[in-house]
Amino acid sequence: MIPSIIIISFILENIVSNIIPVNTTLFNVCFVPISLIIIYPYFNKFNNKYLVTCFITGLCYDLIFTSTLFFYAIIFLVIGVVIKYICNRLSINTISISILSIIVILLYRVFVYFVLVVINYFKYDFNYLLKSIYSSIILNVIYAIIIYLITDYISKKLKIQKKI
Numbered sequence: 094m095i096p097s098i099i100i101i102s103f104i105l106e107n108i109v110s111n112i113i114p115v116n117t118t119l120f121n122v123c124f125v126p127i128s129l130i131i132i133y134p135y136f137n138k139f140n141n142k143y144l145v146t147c148f149i150t151g152l153c154y155d156l157i158f159t160s161t162l163f164f165y166a167i168i169f170l171v172i173g174v175v176i177k178y179i180c181n182r183l184s185i186n187t188i189s190i191s192i193l194s195i196i197v198i199l200l201y202r203v204f205v206y207f208v209l210v211v212i213n214y215f216k217y218d219f220n221y222l223l224k225s226i227y228s229s230i231i232l233n234v235i236y237a238i239i240i241y242l243i244t245d246y247i248s249k250k251l252k253i254q255k256k257i
Contacts, residue, residue: 102128121229127237134255147173194237
């Protein structure tokens with residue numbers, strides 16, 4: 094179930110980013126980082142395996158979408174640590190998934206933006222950062238809720254154990 098969620102997120106991110114223009118105001122895609130939220134409950138007590146999966150997913154993201162090495166791998170690892178920390182303190186349901194997806198989008202956009210500012214790829218512009226955050230929230234929260242409900246239904250139907 095875990096690899097299929099990640100693969101579907103990669104495919105959907107690629108398809109949706111090709112359909113929706115990059116400079117839209119409301120629909121920037123971040124499906125792969127959101128998939129890290131959805132897969133966490135399926136690791137039960139294997140937290141180190143989850144963090145390795147986050148790192149490998151980020152490495153694949155680097156190679157498939159950006160042609161860089163270890164940039165997104167490290168960012169996804171940090172996001173995985175934050176997801177692990179928050180999920181250990183909250184029960185996992187639709188509301189917590191929504192809140193967690195907003196936090197993940199916020200962290201993802203801020204980390205990427207500040208690294209790109211430090212290496213002088215972008216000129217510092219706080220409005221650009223805010224626009225990238227709010228343009229990502231709507232579509233990605235909807236995606237997180239839909240994928241959570243689908244995987245929750247499948248896991249109940251197939252009796253797949255997950256952390257609650």
